[in-house]
Amino acid sequence: MTGEISSIDSTRPSIARVYDYLLGGKDNYAVDREIGDVFKRDLPGSVAIAFANRAALVRAVGEIVATTEVRQFIDLGSGLPTADNVHQVAQRQDPRARVVYVDTDPQVLVHGRALLEENDLTRVVPVDVRDPEAVRSHPDIVELIDFDRPVAVVFSAILHHVNDEEDPAGIVRYWHDQVPTGSHFFVSHFRSGNNAETAEAEKVLQGTFGRGRWRTDDEIESLLDGMEILEPGIVPASLWRSGAAERELTVWERLIAAGMARKR
Template identity: 65%
Template sequence: MAIAHANRQNLVRAVAEIALAGTDQFIDVGSGLPTADNVHQVALRHATDARVVYIDSDPIVLAHGRALLEENARIRVIQADVRDPRSIREHAETTGLIDFERPVAVIHSAVLHHVNDDEDPGAIVRYWREQVCSGSYFFISHFRSGDNPETREAEALLPSTFGRGRWRTDEEIRALFDGLELLEPGIVPCPLWRPETGADSGEFGAARRELTVWERLIAGGLARKP
């Protein structure tokens, strides 16, 4: 629960930063089931014309996502696999909503750690980097490998629970941003990513308390395409 909460709050802050910077198009790859503070809800607080395409491979997510279509005509939900970015890029719902001549925010929130090394998660990000124009944003959050008994125990849960993927070091997560301008504060545990700009700053302010082991197990970063 601590990991999921830290990741969600980081995503909320990142989407707000992106929208405030003037980007109003979002592609949320591996969005998961709708919850509080979905990308479109956060974006619409700061950009009234925000457009969002949600992508997930789970048909249950697609079914729940149809309710979003009733909420706003600028929302699309696609069933597709994160490992096949071309099918997402060329999908009629994507091309019908997203203008790739303008900046786009591509979001991989807590999804690339489910992609094995031989499936090349870096190539997935590179594909999107090549598809979007200068000024586009990339947000990535990822399970963060540690070096202590607690984190090693937690890391063992990923393959045993999901049967695939792995935790990666800060350096490996940073490599996913190759060719992009990584913005401050870089790759950090999610609660430490610009906490002063979010509603949860009182809870997660770095100067207020030490993070728990679990809160350090998910890292996030935001980058811009030059």
């Protein structure tokens, strides 16, 4: 695989490592755990949110392989490997499935490449997701992904780390224009709750990482403009195709939304 891995900085919090901590992983440092504990305090449902988001992604990948002809996945801003990664879910159902993970966190690259050392159909690409042309032209993408066939593009809990001026909709639109009809897009995203509790949590996230914005359901849906948004639409991640009975959600459960769309 190509791409240089920068050194791991254990003195500054990493989005991927904080998320790993919230999921109960061990690939994190004290600085990440400190931030994770702040989230647990100021965002009491943060652990449940992390697991709900991950579970929705697993369901999406499983359904794509089970119900469509898509066997290629690009996971943008993939984060650290955990249980039931995209390639594991997809290749368990079809060993021919191809997966490319895209992330610039050096620890993600080290752990991902070690995990995938003997998996010829899965790669880790060290390119910033905010530069989609660089991702698209990376040799591993060019080699592994056939853009004449449908692709599943995954934006799992990444676009709320992209500022408005960095044009998150433009990033999605770029990939929409690269893939053929029948391709699928999965998005999960922090929702703007418009209340004091969630507004404070949003400030904590932005203050920690110095970037990002939570968005309304309409704004999240607009990221998928021009595509067919599949049932049940943009909904809380814990309810997205979960099979769970309708119930009243807590304010924290409503904070992370998920949805899937298909290119017409």
